[in-house]
Amino acid sequence: MTLAPNVSAQALSGLARVDPSQSHAAQRGQTVTLKLALSQPVPYRLYTLDAPRRLVLDFREVDWAGVSKEIFAKASTLTEVRFGGFRPGWSRLVADLDAPFALLSSQMSRDAQSGRALLTVVLKKTSAEAFAAQAGPPKGDVWPDPVPTPQQKETGRILVVLDPGHGGIDPGASRKGQTEKDLMLTFAREVAQELKRLPNVDVLLTRNDDSFVSLERRVALAHQAGADLFLSLHADALSEGRAHGATVHTLAQDATDEASALLAERHDRADMLSGTDLSGQDDVVADVLLDLARQETQPRTERLAKAIVGGLKLKGAPLNRRPYRAAAFSVLKAADIPSILLEIGFLSSDRDFQNIINAEWRRAMAEGIRDGIQAWIISDEAIRRVVRQ
Numbered sequence: 001m002t003l004a005p006n007v008s009a010q011a012l013s014g015l016a017r018v019d020p021s022q023s024h025a026a027q028r029g030q031t032v033t034l035k036l037a038l039s040q041p042v043p044y045r046l047y048t049l050d051a052p053r054r055l056v057l058d059f060r061e062v063d064w065a066g067v068s069k070e071i072f073a074k075a076s077t078l079t080e081v082r083f084g085g086f087r088p089g090w091s092r093l094v095a096d097l098d099a100p101f102a103l104l105s106s107q108m109s110r111d112a113q114s115g116r117a118l119l120t121v122v123l124k125k126t127s128a129e130a131f132a133a134q135a136g137p138p139k140g141d142v143w144p145d146p147v148p149t150p151q152q153k154e155t156g157r158i159l160v161v162l163d164p165g166h167g168g169i170d171p172g173a174s175r176k177g178q179t180e181k182d183l184m185l186t187f188a189r190e191v192a193q194e195l196k197r198l199p200n201v202d203v204l205l206t207r208n209d210d211s212f213v214s215l216e217r218r219v220a221l222a223h224q225a226g227a228d229l230f231l232s233l234h235a236d237a238l239s240e241g242r243a244h245g246a247t248v249h250t251l252a253q254d255a256t257d258e259a260s261a262l263l264a265e266r267h268d269r270a271d272m273l274s275g276t277d278l279s280g281q282d283d284v285v286a287d288v289l290l291d292l293a294r295q296e297t298q299p300r301t302e303r304l305a306k307a308i309v310g311g312l313k314l315k316g317a318p319l320n321r322r323p324y325r326a327a328a329f330s331v332l333k334a335a336d337i338p339s340i341l342l343e344i345g346f347l348s349s350d351r352d353f354q355n356i357i358n359a360e361w362r363r364a365m366a367e368g369i370r371d372g373i374q375a376w377i378i379s380d381e382a383i384r385r386v387v388r389q
């Protein structure tokens with residue numbers, strides 16, 4: 001079921017587009033049928049996952065422009081559908097299932113005259129046990145385009161890893177057609193420009209396009225590249241609507257407050273639902289070693305948080321009334337790299353939203369981050385020199 005047999009021999013060119021007018025989902029009793037119309041056939045694979053139950057559909061990259069999840073609304077079993085870029089060259093659709101509906105059949109047919117393709121997926125209700133037995137990602141998570149490993153940094157230089165939050169199938173927060181994933185990619189590029197002005201500083205982005213990168217992979221990238229500091233950039237929404245201004249988060253097992261706990265949990269959930277990597281549970285022995293490394297890193301991380309807040313303040317950034325917070329953010333779990341997560345503002349706040357979509361405001365914030373990081377590099381080097389003596 002990984003490749004539609006009628007597709008593999010064809011020369012595929014251009015990006016396939018989803019035709020929303022011919023795509024829909026329907027439910028009749030124990031059966032759910034999902035139809036996706038594409039401008040041309042593409043290789044695809046599909047499978048179900050358990051806990052929570054969902055259907056995952058991977059395609060060679062397709063263009064989702066103009067597609068809304070409303071087209072799947074007629075099948076009530078599909079409680080939530082998300083789709084978008086996954087890895088470079090690949091797209092993904094994930095549909096949450098409210099009951100155990102297993103894969104019955106899938107077929108991609110091609111219209112000989114128009115060259116268009118229609119993917120039909122049929123799910124059938126089954127028992128929870130049978131669903132669990134069938135569920136699971138394909139053996140050996142083989143992707144034709146492996147994500148490139150970053151080059152090791154040069155000695156004597158400081159490597160800053162910037163992490164634009166969300167991406168691809170996981171849009172993060174959204175408001176008035178603007179998404180957190182796009183805004184943060186733009187902002188990360190702007191911050192990178194500013195940081196490159198500093199002597200001795202190199203910058204690496206965990207993603208440079210609209211693809212999904214798992215939280216674990218973001219941390220792994222920072223390790224592989226030999227990062228000196230890790231900065232994750234976000235602009236989430238909080239439904240309570242009382243969150244305004246920039247907030248710097250560090251890692252802690254116990255969250256400082258409910259809102260931060262909610263943010264960390266939401267990021268983990270989006271990651272889990274969008275990706276397939278279900279491993280990554282640290283064992284107890286590893287935990288002890290990691291804790292020791294974290295103890296050493298923690299004061300450096302705290303100084304980094306203060307330096308960035310200081311840099312932002314000097315640029316007149318609106319700060320949250322409690323700008324320092326902590327929670328169990330998975331993306332901050334690199335034990336030996338000072339890592340912070342910056343909510344530059346909240347898309348749910350009117351004022352913050354207007355700021356974040358304003359290029360001039362973002363430039364001032366990027367300069368503030370640059371100045372904060374520069375101050376941190378100087379003080380960190382000085383303190384470490386004293387400690388080493």
Ligand SMILES: [Zn+2]
Binds near residue numbers: 234235
């Ligand atoms: Zn976010």
